Amino acid sequence: MQRFDPAGIEAKWQAAWEAGQVFAARRDPAKPKYYVLEMFPYPSGRIHMGHVRNYTMGDVVARYKAAQGFSVLHPMGWDAFGMPAENAAMERGGHPRDWTYGNIADMRAQMKPLGLSIDWTREFATCDPEYYGQQQAMFIDMLEAGLVYRKNAVVNWDPVDMTVLANEQVIDGKGWRSGAEVERRELTQWFFRISDYSEELLEALDGLHNWPEKVRLMQRNWIGKSRGLQVAFSTVGAPDGFDRLEVYTTRPDTLMGASFAAISPDHPLARHLERHNPAVAEFVAECRRIGTSEEALEKAEKRGLDTGIRVRHPFDNAWELPVYIANFILMDYGTGAIFGCPAHDQRDLDFARKYDLPHPDVFVAVEGGQPVEAEAFVPPKTEPVRYIRGFAGDEVQTGEAAVDAAIAFCEANGVGQGVTNYRLRDWGISRQRYWGCPIPVVHCDTCGVVPEKKENLPIELPYDVSFDQPGNPLDRHPTWRACACPACGQPARRETDTMDTFVDSSWYYARFTSPHADTPTDPAEADYWMNVDQYIGGIEHAILHLLYSRFFARAMHRTGHLPAKAIEPFDALFTQGMVTHEIYYQDVSVAQVGNQAMPAGTTRRFYFFPEQVEQAQTGGFVEKGSNLPVQVIPAQKMSKSKKNVVDPVNIIRDFGADTARWFILSDSPPERDVEWTAAGAEAAFKHLTRVWRLASELAEGDAPAGPGDAALLKAMHRAIHEVTEAIDGFAFNKAIAKLYELTNTLSKADAGAEAKRQVMRTLAQLMTPMVPHLAEEIWAMLGGEGLVTQATWPKADPAMLVEDEVVLPIQINGKRRSEISVPRDMGTAEVEKLVLADDTVVRVLAGSAPKKLIVVPGRIVNVVI
């Protein structure tokens, strides 16, 4: 007999699919459509197991929907702009464009052997001028629609490299290359008015029923709608023009517990003081060294500087509070100024302790008033508390009601007004980098900032740039900046900032519907294919990418590039877990590092790739060859620096794509992390080999009927039902478990060859979404018609799914002690009679009657004694 030969089988069937153009998406008004999309990859150069997992899941859905009669769109492209290409150019020479397109070619070649049902004719990269030219056109439309504007914003500035740093490039407040202390610097930048859509983006979340609840919750918190009070404090001893300080608070009920006010280092008052007071200048400069990320600000030690300025409490002119500049106040949230209530806010309390400020209580717990000691008393907003310094005397209220009352009271007394505030900030898209989509505007001395004419698009990146010095090569280019003003025709200069790569990925899903149209989208195509019916990707994109895409779809609708139904572009979202692997290492003692002697006991850690180690007889792992033991760290996300990576190319070479697909789907639920293990991959291969062998044997057998035909067919219908249900519910691991069961049942069945062949063909159909090559091979072996890829999904016969007898477990006080077998539809009274006659029940009751007898028909019985 022949051997199972995945390499031969896979090449053969991929060629057959290609020849039949089986995966070309066709607009067919007679059919329902289904658009499956996986988050497109960044072309780093190699595919990794995370890609294999993501695209295999999408492929299961795409193939399953096609079998159910949908006209399926399943495209692939490349998120191709970004910093790694520039870093590669700086480190190894070469050009970002060559590096990127080279990587795309490599990755496409690595991906194709997976046998994904992708329509490759729609492929594009975001760095194709054809793509980013349309993006520039939309930028101009958005500018004209008032969705784009310029304002000053802070960036991380590396004073040695003289370049802007991404947050990722700031490590412990220092530039990653230069090691210099990072400064904050203000630049004029381009922004999208996403905050205009705060309320709409928030409300529309309620309609996204097929998104994970956790993602909707994260977006809700990110948008951060809050109702609060904006209140003006009058100042004492402030410079001219600063006689009032506007403060925003979400807890106006604690206004009577104020003990200080604090402003952001970027607040106009701080800016003013900075110019006139060296102590303030020094402190503010120190604050700016923390960087721009919210995370860094929150984690930094809370510090403040007393400005000497005082503000009067709005309810008591004689009550003065000191004004601090504090490093933890964000200029972008509220008014950039707060009042501190240490008694009821932990951060304020820490601050008050540090600077020896009072902390008067406003409320106490209803039962047993608790004084503020080590911790601030912060009850949830819904818990009632007794106000001891409220606006209306002693009263018991929840925080929520007290906030409303406080706002009403302040408004009535002319002290401030209730305002709704959002945490969501406008989207800054300017990047001072080369490898991105040029922002299509022109700076003219006469006309100011003018959008480029659409007929001049795309504004293409120049190829002749150098990366031998830091900063944006577009700024240094000898000729690229020079252009004519689109308004007056006089000599003018191009904008040299490029767009955030998140812009590129905010509309690629729409472009896939008409990838080569000479407008951003083709209305007929977009109308047919949108929305994405199922979007699949990593949870790390839960907020930014998905929120930006939701905004961008609305902007595209407003500028006429998408139909109204597409303003929520992703009908269903699935967030997959990561692929992890154990880490192998040895700690080796070293006497010296470089030419420096190290103290005794100093060790260096060396990591090993999985293929460099093997399991020893003792159960531990050893390095191949040397047989020296290696230590093992439990599985973590695959990462090159820890060498816990497995190259999909090697797995496909050794076992075939079907094995890689089968294993990565089988071992964990899709939303959770999956650990790649060599043993698991081998087991998957063995199972597929077994299925193939079973099919080969059946292909040759004769066809007498057998006594077990009926039972086998019943098992088949049950499997059809269960596998279909599991795939619908994105439970691919369960679908595979059911396929194992059917395989086992089939191989042991006491049935005739004809029935077995029928079940094997159905098994092949059910396996098609996961292991399409093996399924085609079996289908062909057993005389299936055409390609199994194009066969209609099998249907379970409902009559075959019902069991006549059911086993009812009998619990005694909730613990299972016995069971009875009864006809499926037996009445409760009769079941009770049988239960009370059960040996175990009789013995335990010992003559007395049960306190209660609960019968859940068809499920369970509980006897309470």
Next chain:
RNA sequence: GUCCGUGUGGCGGAAUGGUAGACGCAUCGGCUUUAGGUGCCGACGCCGCAAGGCGUGUGGGUUCGAAUCCCAUCACGGACACCA
């Protein structure tokens, strides 16, 4: 620090208010094979000779009944706006 998740045998997991551990891996026993890191058959949560008891991170609660719902707590992971 803030927001959001996850936690079940030796391991991945199944069961989402009703028999905890489906299915797979590992392990152990048996059979086949010239041989096998092959194939097939069987056992397999923990304690216990057994009867039986215990058991879903930890502590409490709701319920006839809790892995599942609620409260608290611990551990691990993701996001934090210029990584993609």
